[in-house]
Structures are given as structure tokens and as C-alpha cells.
Amino acid sequence: MNTYLILIIFAYLAVVTFGYWLDYINLSNLKKYGSIIPPEFEGKIDQELLTKTRNYTVEKTQFGFISSIFDNIILLLFLFGGILNIYNSWIASMQMHFILSGLAFFLLLTYAQTMISTPFSLYSTFKIEKKYGFNTMTMKLWIIDFIKSLALSTVLMGILLSIGLLIIQKSPELWWFWAWCFFFAFTIFMMYISPYVLEPLFNKFTPIEDEAFVNDIKNLMQKAGIKVNRVFKMDASKRTKHTNAYFSGIGKVKRIVLFDTLLEKLDKDEILSVLAHEAGHWKKKHLLKMLAVTEVIALAVTFIAFKATQNDSLIKLFNITESTFFAKIIIFSFILSIVSFPFSPIFNWFSRRHEKDADRFSYKLTGNPEGMISSLVKLSKDNLSNLHPHPLYALFHYSHPPVLQRIKQIRDMLK
Numbered sequence: 585m586n587t588y589l590i591l592i593i594f595a596y597l598a599v600v601t602f603g604y605w606l607d608y609i610n611l612s613n614l615k616k617y618g619s620i621i622p623p624e625f626e627g628k629i630d631q632e633l634l635t636k637t638r639n640y641t642v643e644k645t646q647f648g649f650i651s652s653i654f655d656n657i658i659l660l661l662f663l664f665g666g667i668l669n670i671y672n673s674w675i676a677s678m679q680m681h682f683i684l685s686g687l688a689f690f691l692l693l694t695y696a697q698t699m700i701s702t703p704f705s706l707y708s709t710f711k712i713e714k715k716y717g718f719n720t721m722t723m724k725l726w727i728i729d730f731i732k733s734l735a736l737s738t739v740l741m742g743i744l745l746s747i748g749l750l751i752i753q754k755s756p757e758l759w760w761f762w763a764w765c766f767f768f769a770f771t772i773f774m775m776y777i778s779p780y781v782l783e784p785l786f787n788k789f790t791p792i793e794d795e796a797f798v799n800d801i802k803n804l805m806q807k808a809g810i811k812v813n814r815v816f817k818m819d820a821s822k823r824t825k826h827t828n829a830y831f832s833g834i835g836k837v838k839r840i841v842l843f844d845t846l847l848e849k850l851d852k853d854e855i856l857s858v859l860a861h862e863a864g865h866w867k868k869k870h871l872l873k874m875l876a877v878t879e880v881i882a883l884a885v886t887f888i889a890f891k892a893t894q895n896d897s898l899i900k901l902f903n904i905t906e907s908t909f910f911a912k913i914i915i916f917s918f919i920l921s922i923v924s925f926p927f928s929p930i931f932n933w934f935s936r937r938h939e940k941d942a943d944r945f946s947y948k949l950t951g952n953p954e955g956m957i958s959s960l961v962k963l964s965k966d967n968l969s970n971l972h973p974h975p976l977y978a979l980f981h982y983s984h985p986p987v988l989q990r991i992k993q994i995r996d997m998l999k
Contacts, residue, residue: 589901592919593664599925600656603980607645610970610977614638617972624991625971628961640716640968647712651704658700663918668911669904676906686749689910691741698734713824716968721823729823732785744770752909760890764883771875779832779839789816789841797852801840804856808863808949815840817847826967829855831862838866849966850959857946857955864945870938877934885920892916928980935983943994953998957991 618638621629662668675689709726713719721729747766752759774782783789792798792815805812813833820828820843827846831838840859850858865871892898893912904911947953964971964987973986985993 586901592901592922595922596918599922600652603652604649606974606977606980607649610974611642611645613974613977614641614970614972620972622971622988624957624988625961625965629965633965634971636716637965637968637971640712641970643712643715647704647708651701654704655701659918663902663915668902668914669906672904672908672911673906675910676908682753682909683746683749685908686910687742687745689908690745691738693914694737694741695734702730718825719823720821720825725822729786736782736785760886761883764879764886767882768879771879779841783832788819790819791815792817792842792847800852800856801859804860804949805838805840805863808860808867808945810838810863810866813839815842817842817844819844821845821848827963829858829862831866850962853950853952853955854959854962857950857952858959860946860949861942861956863949864942865938867945868938868941870942874934874938889913889916932979932981932983936985939984939990940993943990944997947994947997953994957994960987960991 619631619634621631621634671693672689675685678685678688680688706726709719709721710723744767748763751762751766755762798815801815802812816839818841820826825845827843827849829840829842829846831840833839840862842855846855846858893909893916896907898912898915899907902911902915904915943956946956950956963969969987971986971988973982978986984990
């Protein structure tokens with residue numbers, strides 16, 4: 585076996601093993617401190633709920649470990665057990681047009697991956713989430729969502745692949761740049777139409793009827809310099825009891841969406857604090873900053889992919905008999921997943937920094953830091969969030985500061 589291939593396999597196994605070790609130390613930390621009620625939660629959580637929270641984290645982690653083992657075995661068999669070679673040769677033997685070959689290659693892989701992951705998704709939704717009181721979805725709704733998602737992903741992937749492959753065919757030397765331009769434009773376009781076209785396919789959005797509360801929200805947003813068009817309630821409760829709130833829209837006019845579960849669990853001052861936090865993300869241009877960073881990285885990755893697919897080095901390295909662009913992209917993506925893993929803490933650090941800035945904006949806008957703290961406590965309780973994650977685990981997996989750290993940061997801002 586080629587030395588470079590051995591190094592790639594070793595690096596992949598090292599990344600996977602490190603991920604499992606992070607899970608282990610996180611559960612060990614939970615076992616050590618999980619029965620301790622933090623001062624911020626005293627009088628607001630009891631040992632019974634704390635035990636339930638701990639069990640939820642343990643069960644999700646253990647199930648994630650099992651599903652991950654299965655996924656990794658399938659991936660290794662696909663790449664190194666000859667399945668990719670057989671599949672690639674089968675597609676090549678059809679001698680279809682370049683674009684049709686690409687559509688068949690990637691869409692069939694997507695369908696196969698979906699079928700493999702479906703049993704795990706069902707167990708997670710109807711066993712674990714149901715057991716801990718989160719899942720409210722019926723099997724009928726799950727099937728409807730599954731069909732809609734599969735159809736939507738087929739349409740979107742079909743558009744992206746067709747145009748992307750056409751660009752590659754028509755501009756073999758500069759496809760990396762033109763493809764990046766197209767994907768960037770498509771991303772912006774989807775951000776525009778998603779609230780009006782895609783999201784209503786899965787959820788019902790109705791204007792909040794409490795006019796006084798809506799006026800309070802609009803006045804708060806006006807104070808922040810944000811023009812809000814409408815405030816909607818989303819029927820999240822037909823699927824889950826988890827909570828959320830978000831802004832949608834690009835440009836000067838925004839719309840606010842509140843999960844109906846959030847409206848049930850938080851009082852008005854707490855909801856205003858949560859929305860002020862979201863307003864902070866908009867005013868600080870966090871979305872645009874992250875989008876800019878992501879697109880710069882995407883441009884670099886696209887250029888590297890162009891260089892990596894110019895010759896047959898990847899094909900020979902993985903012992904693929906038929907040299908196709910599609911097989912090269914699969915191999916490149918696999919190697920990229922290994923190389924990108926160590927950068928996870930950097931992206932999470934930026935995200936956590938943005939969350940801290942948004943929390944600061946929230947308490948300055950509302951003048952009510954206790955409202956934000958109270959909402960964090962309630963949301964953590966209701967979502968059974970792990971109150972004692974291991975710091976190293978959080979470094980790699982948390983895009984938001986752990987709740988105790990977040991509350992401490994807010995209190996430190998007041999000093």
C-alpha cells in the first residue's frame with residue numbers, strides 16, 4: 585500500500601479516535617460534576633431534572649458513538665474496500681454526457697447516504713427525543729417531511745450540479761473561480777427566498793396576535809435601528825418542544841420568527857432579551873462577517889480542488905481504475921474533512937465571540953441583563969442542556985459559550 589495512503593488512513597483514524605476521546609472526557613466530566621447544582625440554577629432546578637439532563641446527554645452521546653462507528657465503517661469500506669472503484673467504473677461505463685454522469689454519480693450517492701442514515705434518524709427522533717419529552721412528531725408527519733426534504737434536495741442539487749458541471753465543462757482552466765461566483769450568488773439568492781418559499785413548505789407562519797407585544801418588539805428593534813416588517817409565530821410544536829427564535833431577510837427590512845414553544849416557556853421580558861440578542865448579531869454584522877470568511881475559505885478550497893483534479897494523482901493514490909472528475913472530488917472531499925478538523929476550534933471561537941458581543945448588545949439595549957440570564961436558565965432547563973461540558977469538548981463542539989460561562993460573562997459586563 586502506498587505510504588501516502590497509509591498516512592491518510594492513519595490521519596483519518598486519529599481524527600476519529602480524538603473525537604471519541606472528546607466524547608469520553610465529556611461524559612467523565614459529567615459523571616464527576618453532573619449531580620452538582622450550579623449557584624446560577626439554585627432554586628430553579630432539582631436533582632430529578634438534573635438527573636434527567638445528565639441521562640439525556642449520556643444517551644445522546646452513546647447513540648452518537650454507535651451511529652458514528654457505523655458511518656465510519658461504511659465510509660472506509662466505500663473508499664478503501666473497492667466500492668468507490670466499482671461505483672465509479674459503473675457510472676463511467678454508461679458513457680453518458682458529462683453533466684448527466686455527474687448528476688447520476690452524486691445524486692445516487694446522496695440517496696444511498698440518506699437511506700443508510702434514516703434508521704438512525706428514526707431512532708433518535710422516536711426513541712430518544714420521545715423518551716425525554718421533546719418529540720411531538722407523528723410518523724405520518726415524519727414521512728411527509730422526509731418526502732419533501734428528499735424532493736427539495738433533489739431539485740436544489742440538480743440545479744447546483746447541472747450549472748456547476750456546465751461551468752467546469754465550458755471553462756476548464758477557470759472553473760474554480762466561476763463556480764465559486766455561481767455558488768456565492770446562489771447562496772445569497774437562497775437567503776432571500778428561503779423565508780418566503782422554502783420555510784413555508786415545512787411550517788406554518790402566522791402573525792402574532794398580541795398587538796401590544798408586537799409593538800413592544802418593534803419599538804425595541806427601532807431603538808436598535810432595525811426595521812421589522814412583521815413578527816411571526818411558527819408552529820414548531822407539531823414536531824418538537826425545543827425552542828428558538830430568529831431573524832430572516834437580507835437588507836434593511838427584517839422579519840422576526842418566534843417558535844410557539846418559546847412563546848409558551850418564556851415571559852415577555854425574557855423574549856425581548858432574546859430578540860435583543862438576535863438584533864445584536866444583525867447590528868454587529870456577524871452574519872455578513874461569517875459569510876465573508878466562509879466565502880474566502882470556499883474560494884481557496886475551490887482553487888485547491890481545481891489543482892488537485894488536474895492530474896490523476898488522487899486516482900492512482902486510491903487505486904481507482906477509471907479516471908473521472910467525480911471520483912477525484914469524492915477523494916478530495918475526504919482528505920479535506922481530515923485537514924479541516926483541527927480548525928474547528930477557531931471557527932467556534934469566532935462564533936462564541938459573536939455570541940458574547942450579542943449578549944452585551946442585548947443587555948445594553950434592554951437595560952435588563954437579568955431578563956437575558958433568566959431566559960438562558962429557562963432555555964437550558966427546558967432543552968436539558970449539559971451544564972458541565974468538558975472545556976476541551978466545548979472548544980471543538982460548542983458554537984455558543986456553555987451556559988454557565990455565558991451567564992458569568994453577562995454578570996462580568998455589569999461590573
